[in-house]
Amino acid sequence: MFPTRRNSTGSWNDWERRTALFGSRLTTSFAAELRPGSPRGTVPFTPMRWSNFHTPTLRDAPADAEAASHRLLIRGGFIRQLHAGHYSMLPLGWRVFRKVAEIIREEMDAIDGQEFQLPTMHPASLWKKSGRWEVMGDEMFRVTDRKGAENALGMTEEEVFAHLAQEVTSYKALPQIWYQMHTKFRDEPRPKSGLLRVREFTMKDAYSLDLDQAGLDTAFDKHHAAYIAMFDRMGLPAVPVDASSGAMGGSGSTEFMVPSPAGEDDVVICSNCDYAANIERATSTLPEVTDRGIPELERFPTPGVRTIKALEEIDGGAPAEHQIKTMVMVLDGQVTLALLRGDHQLNLQKLLDTSGAIDLRPATPEEAHENLGAMPGSLGAVGVEELRIIADHSLLGRSGLTTGANEDDWHYTGVSVERDIAVDEWADLREVSIGEACPMCSTPIEIVRCIEAGHIFKLGTKYAEAMGATVLDPEGTQHPIVMGSYGIGVERAIATIVETHHDDAGMIWPTSVAPFEAVITIVSVKDEASVAGAEALYAELTQRGVDVIIDDRDARAGVKFADAELIGIPHRVTFGPKAFADGEVEYTPRATAETERVSILAIADRLVETISVDR
RNA sequence: CGGGCAGUGGCGCAGGUUGGUAGCGCGCCUCGUUCGGGACGAGGAGGUCGUGGGUUCAAAUCCCGCCUGCCCGACCA
Numbered sequence: 013m014f015p016t017r018r019n020s021t022g023s024w025n026d027w028e029r030r031t032a033l034f035g036s037r038l039t040t041s042f043a044a045e046l047r048p049g050s051p052r053g054t055v056p057f058t059p060m061r062w063s064n065f066h067t068p069t070l071r072d073a074p075a076d077a078e079a080a081s082h083r084l085l086i087r088g089g090f091i092r093q094l095h096a097g098h099y100s101m102l103p104l105g106w107r108v109f110r111k112v113a114e115i116i117r118e119e120m121d122a123i124d125g126q127e128f129q130l131p132t133m134h135p136a137s138l139w140k141k142s143g144r145w146e147v148m149g150d151e152m153f154r155v156t157d158r159k160g161a162e163n164a165l166g167m168t169e170e171e172v173f174a175h176l177a178q179e180v181t182s183y184k185a186l187p188q189i190w191y192q193m194h195t196k197f198r199d200e201p202r203p204k205s206g207l208l209r210v211r212e213f214t215m216k217d218a219y220s221l222d223l224d225q226a227g228l229d230t231a232f233d234k235h236h237a238a239y240i241a242m243f244d245r246m247g248l249p250a251v252p253v254d255a256s257s258g259a260m261g262g263s264g265s266t267e268f269m270v271p272s273p274a275g276e277d278d279v280v281i282c283s284n285c286d287y288a289a290n291i292e293r294a295t296s297t298l299p300e301v302t303d304r305g306i307p308e309l310e311r312f313p314t315p316g317v318r319t320i321k322a323l324e325e326i327d328g329g330a331p332a333e334h335q336i337k338t339m340v341m342v343l344d345g346q347v348t349l350a351l352l353r354g355d356h357q358l359n360l361q362k363l364l365d366t367s368g369a370i371d372l373r374p375a376t377p378e379e380a381h382e383n384l385g386a387m388p389g390s391l392g393a394v395g396v397e398e399l400r401i402i403a404d405h406s407l408l409g410r411s412g413l414t415t416g417a418n419e420d421d422w423h424y425t426g427v428s429v430e431r432d433i434a435v436d437e438w439a440d441l442r443e444v445s446i447g448e449a450c451p452m453c454s455t456p457i458e459i460v461r462c463i464e465a466g467h468i469f470k471l472g473t474k475y476a477e478a479m480g481a482t483v484l485d486p487e488g489t490q491h492p493i494v495m496g497s498y499g500i501g502v503e504r505a506i507a508t509i510v511e512t513h514h515d516d517a518g519m520i521w522p523t524s525v526a527p528f529e530a531v532i533t534i535v536s537v538k539d540e541a542s543v544a545g546a547e548a549l550y551a552e553l554t555q556r557g558v559d560v561i562i563d564d565r566d567a568r569a570g571v572k573f574a575d576a577e578l579i580g581i582p583h584r585v586t587f588g589p590k591a592f593a594d595g596e597v598e599y600t601p602r603a604t605a606e607t608e609r610v611s612i613l614a615i616a617d618r619l620v621e622t623i624s625v626d627r
Numbered sequence: 628c629g630g631g632c633a634g635u636g637g638c639g640c641a642g643g644u645u646g647g648u649a650g651c652g653c654g655c656c657u658c659g660u661u662c663g664g665g666a667c668g669a670g671g672a673g674g675u676c677g678u679g680g681g682u683u684c685a686a687a688u689c690c691c692g693c694c695u696g697c698c699c700g701a702c703c704a
Contacts, residue, residue: 071653071665072639076697096696201628204697318704338704350702358702373628374702388704416704443702535663570664577664588663598663 057107059554060528062563062572066103069575079274081510082206084519088579090527097203097211104579105506107527109214112505113193115245115524116216119238125189125218130172132195136162138171142478147370153197165197170475170497173219177481177493183223186483186493187231191218193502205274207507208463214503220496221476223485228470228494232264235468235498239268242500243465247522248508250465253279254289256361265469268500269462272511279462280444284455292361295440296448296457298406301333306412306426309394314423318389320354323414323423330354336407336415336427338391340380343369343400347383349393350441351403351433354414359443366439367402384418392416393433394424401434404441463508466500519580520602523626529559530619531581535569535588542592545612549585549597552616558623577602583623585615 066089073083085091090105101109117127133155139145145152145164153165166172173190180188193216200211207213220231236252243250248270255267267290269279280294281287289295312328320337323329335354340347341363350363364372377388383399384391392415393401407413411428429435447456473492476482481493506525513520523529530553534546543564550562561581563572569588576584586598586607597615600607610618 068637068654070638074697075639076633078698093696201701320703339702340704341702352703354703356703360702363702374704377704380704386704391704538662568662568664568666570662570666572665573663574665586663590663 057559059550059559060561062531062561062575063565065561067575067579068102069578077206079205079208079507079511080514081208081274081507084510084514084578084580085206085507088519091207097200097209099207099210099503104527108506108521108525109502111525112246112502112509113214113216116193116242116500116502119242119245120189120191120216120218122241123189123234123238125191128173128176128190128192130166130169130192130194132166132197134164134166134172136164138175138479139164142171142174142475144171149371150201151199153199166194167196167198168215168497168499169194169217170219170471170495171479174475174479174481174493174495177221177476177495178479180221180481180493181483183483183485183491186221186223187227188221189218189231189234190221191216191498205507207503208274208511209276210503213501216500216502218498220498221481222494222496223483223491224494225472228472228496231496232468232470235496236266239466239468239498239500243268243270246505246509246525247513248465248505249512251279251281251288251462253281254293255467256290256292256365263470263472265467267464268466268468269460270465270508270512271460272463272508273461274511275461275463277462277464279460281458281460282450282453282455283458285450285453287450287452287457291443291459292359292365294444294457295451296444297451297454298448301410303410304330304334304412309424309426309428309432311417311422311424313421314390315421317421317423323354328425330414330425334413336392336413336429336433338393338416340375340383340388340391342373342375342379343367344371346400347375347379348400348402349396351393351401351407351435352441353404353406353410356404356406357443357445358441362439362441362443363402366437366441386416386418386420386422390416390418390420390422392418392424392427393435394418394427395432397434400436402437402439402441403429403433403435405438406442407435408438463504463511465505465508466498468498469496471495471497514580517574518578521580521582523582523623526559526582527579528561528581529623529626530561530583530585531576532560532562533569533572533576533584533586534562534564535572535586537564537566539589539592542587542589545592545597546585546587549587549612549616553619556616556620558620582626583619585610585619 068089070087073087077083077086089102091099091101093099136145148167152167155163155165157163193214195212196215197212200209203210222228222231250268250270252266253269255265278291280289280291317323317326320332320335323335324332332355333353337352337354339350339358341350350358352358360372380391381387407429413427414423414425415427417424446459450457473494475495476493482490483493485491509525510519532546532550534543537543546562550560553560580602582602584600591597591609595612596609597612598607599610
């Protein structure tokens with residue numbers, strides 16, 4: 013089986029000895045010997061023969077897949093869709109999953125997190141206690157059992173952890189960090205982009221328990237650091253940004269955003285200072301506007317004028333920044349007016365956040381007419397008493413403005429907000445635009461499309477109060493536990509890594525999360541010498557804890573190269589008959605595709621070294 | 628929830644308007660020749676045409692319902 017040719021360097025014996033030493037283990041079939049475990053962690057990875065590995069790679073991606081990660085994960089045989097928003101993890105995908113999960117686990121454990129595993133079907137009563145049985149609306153899957161009892165499929169687990177926290181009764185037991193990695197269900201209105209937006213997924217959700225706000229701040233900072241470490245280890249360039257807390261409630265939250273065109277969030281970033289915020293929260297500094305000196309409120313006819321733009325252009329009209337835009341919105345069934353400057357856009361999330369509403373939609377033209385007496389295009393808030401009016405800060409103190417008169421084809425001019433409009437609340441409703449001044453340093457801001465890869469919240473006492481989770485302090489006073497909540501989606505992280513690590517040929521996994529760290533490609537399975545050499549290296553790398561696959565398929569070299577590149581294994585060693593006869597193999601990093609010849613004697617050390625650094 | 632598009636072997640698609648026993652490429656199996664960047668030849672296997680009903684002598688094709696998937700939209704009064 014081994015080459016018998018003479019070796020001029022005299023070092024062949026060494027090679028042969030290695031072959032004998034490690035090659036023999038392959039015939040023993042003891043699983044334990046084939047699973048030496050990774051030197052860095054606890055995930056045992058089985059070395060693999062490609063000839064026996066289920067990796068259904070495709071030449072063509074499904075025609076309807078658009079996101080790069082979606083196409084590549086399907087083509088590479090990592091995932092398959094079962095139905096909309098539900099994916100099966102194939103062996104390749106699952107290997108990546110386990111590595112990503114293990115990184116998350118290690119970083120959670122490093123901040124003293126304790127791992128749990130909770131049910132994912134919960135009694136409705138628990139969610140009714142916190143009020144989220146209603147708040148979550150259609151996004152929560154609900155299941156009725158044979159007895160007619162209502163259940164929720166967990167979307168997140170504040171309720172269950174807070175319920176368990178009832179057994180924490182003394183300040184001496186705090187702080188605690190509890191977490192799990194488990195399936196979550198969300199009935200997304202529109203699952204899309206492969207693993208990026210799904211209805212069933214795995215989330216690492218963590219919850220901190222503290223005596224007071226200061227403790228929560230510490231726990232929050234620890235998680236912030238842990239998240240930075242996680243994303244760094246999985247190769248994701250995640251940016252922490254100020255975010256809306258949405259349905260979670262609480263006093264503050266930070267999202268970890270990865271710039272990508274496949275994302276669904278817009279993030280405002282300052283190129284000069286640290287300012288970064290989700291567009292749902294972002295603000296900017298506006299230039300001063302000098303009011304036009306129109307002291308008297310006056311109605312004037314505006315036949316056919318229905319838009320801000322048209323009102324700018326007619327005689328007696330006004331530039332957009334001197335108009336009031338009146339948006340008629342329905343908040344939890346209540347018709348509400350949201351007022352903005354004419355040239356500004358309403359951000360719906362801001363309106364939701366400031367109003368505390370659960371559900372929000374624009375009013376129909378009929379509803380607008382019913383409540384204000386005119387159709388859209390001629391609406392305004394002057395003299396409106398019975399409706400809730402929320403106005404954007406940019407209108408504060410303004411006068412000489414133009415707005416609809418609540419009669420079709422009529423507008424007001426000379427409106428003083430303070431004098432003429434009964435504003436109930438002032439709020440930040442305006443969506444910032446690209447190029448406006450950074451609120452911290454006045455540099456023009458940028459807006460970047462991002463994937464939300466993680467989100468951490470300061471919850472406060474809401475859930476502890478709902479569940480009755482309290483502790484006694486040193487003075488014997490009872491306090492609700494102060495909680496934080498910290499989430500990261502495993503599948504989304506995987507997809508995001510692909511979005512940010514691929515080229516025309518396929519994926520380029522960071523070694524830390526690659527399905528295999530190295531692939532040994534046998535160019536010709538008929539060439540006994542190079543096959544033996546490849547087998548020996550396979551055995552040695554396995555023994556030395558490298559997660560390796562050997563491509564021993566009886567296939568053409570081109571097919572093997574293409575598959576290895578598609579699947580994105582970061583390190584490739586090619587055993588070709590000619591080079592091997594010269595005592596050499598080829599080493600090709602996936603990222604650079606620069607092939608270099610390496611002596612068969614040096615390749616194992618070289619790989620072990622490189623891979624250890626990359627991990 | 629509104630609008631659009633689409634369901635035909637494992638994947639990608641044609642056929643449909645003009646009803647007449649289902650076809651192409653890739654993949655898969657066998658044999659041979661090949662063998663360092665997705666080989667070639669020959670021979671094969673594999674399809675309730677999403678589903679239920681209707682029209683008809685006859686339906687992938689025409690009609691109605693349903694299911695499923697994909698894309699866009701769901702603030703700019």
